[in-house]
Amino acid sequence: MALIPPVTRLSASIIRILGCNPSPMTLQGTNTYLLGNGKKRILIDTGDEDVPQYIDHLKGVLREEQATISKIILTHWHHDHVGGVKDIVGNKQLADKDCEVYKFPRSLEDSSDDSCKEIPAHISVQQLKDNQELSVAGAKVRIVHTPGHTTDHVVLTMDDGTLFSGDCILGEGTAVFEDLFDYMQSLQKILNIAPSIIYPAHGNIIPDPVEKIQFYINHRNQREEQILNFFSQRPGKAWQALDVVKVVYKETPEQLWPAAAYNVSHHLSKLLKEHKLRLNGEQSGEKLYEYQPNSAL
Structure with a gap:
């Protein structure tokens, strides 16, 4: 497995910042992604809470880019994706004072949503909707609800075929899930999108998405x-x-x-x-x- 650097420019409008929270479940850590090429940027996921090394890397990137975070999109509620929200929102060196945080809601019957413990009550979280579009200068993403790993899981797509897969598809190994039936449907939904490249929340870039998704489907079967x-x-x-x-x-x-x-x-x-x-x-x-x-x- 190729080592993931702390910071990687993936394109003119996508920068990956590693969450610096390695573990058997997170691999080298949570990949977070900064999108856009203007002063205001979108951040996909925030890593774990209280990881000064990650915050330092994020701060360095924003300083170099002369940019701030205006929107945070959380792919799902797990701690290694939402934990860093409280370290970013309200930090003038990182986020706008009116930075917006977005997450898809958990299902009503699901009582295991611990994101409320990770995100302080004073930070407002707006509910994402399926097919919702969010944009900043240089980047526009569309939200696709892909339950299975968790009921609130989403992936994000861009017009150029880029897909941010969260924990639905990993750069290494296979994913865990809460509901196998929903998960298999979500894999098929991503397969139908036919992305040209996948940026996962854990592991390296997936340059052959269709082959990888089909492998996931075949593997589960x-x-x-x-x-x-x-x-x-x-x-x-x-x-x-x-x-x-x-x-x-x-x-x-x-x-x-x-x-x-x-x-x-x-x-x-x-x-x-x-x-x-x-x-x-x-x-x-x-x-x-x-x-x-x-x-x-």
């Missing part, structure tokens, strides 16, 4: 087949998600098994709805599943 095979080869026994991970994800580093189990659990829920698996109690608070003999592979 293949995983589902492997998971169903796991159960069909072990009839009459009940298993939980981590049992599946240890066999199906054996090539995955062990520290990533919890994330893999999270994904597997969503596959299991989908297969349960399709009557290909059935529930058989719980163990240590985790649901146990077994093969539904009448299902067809």
Whole structure:
């Protein structure tokens, strides 16, 4: 994996600033993107809170560009995307005094939106809408609602074929998701857009988007087949998600098994709805599943 520099000019109107928050889940860190070529700019995502190194890099870029942030667009509510909002808004060296913050709303039944904890109450967040357009001098983006990773997830497209994929598609590896059905639909929606280049929130630039998206779709379908095979080869026994991970994800580093189990659990829920698996109690608070003999592979 090629190392991502702290600051990279990607085009005349796009500068990537690395969030300086590396971890097994964020890879080298969260990629944030500064858009435009005038005095006022759009910032896509803000990294984690309280990361002075990131703020210093962002400050240096804005000073060199003689620009300020007038709009912040958050791809979704996770802390490594919204956390830096409170370090940017209100900082005269970074943002306009009337800087606008935008995020798509979570679904009404979803109680796991912790962005309110990350973004102070005095910072107003405006609700994004599907197909909404936002612009500054030198850059215009269109919002595309792509739920699945989270219910509020969005990607952003530009007229030249550029797409900012947030956590829906990564520069390395595959993404986690809250709802597999929605996620697969969102991948198809992005495939239909047919972007020419993808700038992800984690990992390097994706120069072959259609191939990458198709890989994601094929990968999920293949995983589902492997998971169903796991159960069909072990009839009459009940298993939980981590049992599946240890066999199906054996090539995955062990520290990533919890994330893999999270994904597997969503596959299991989908297969349960399709009557290909059935529930058989719980163990240590985790649901146990077994093969539904009448299902067809």
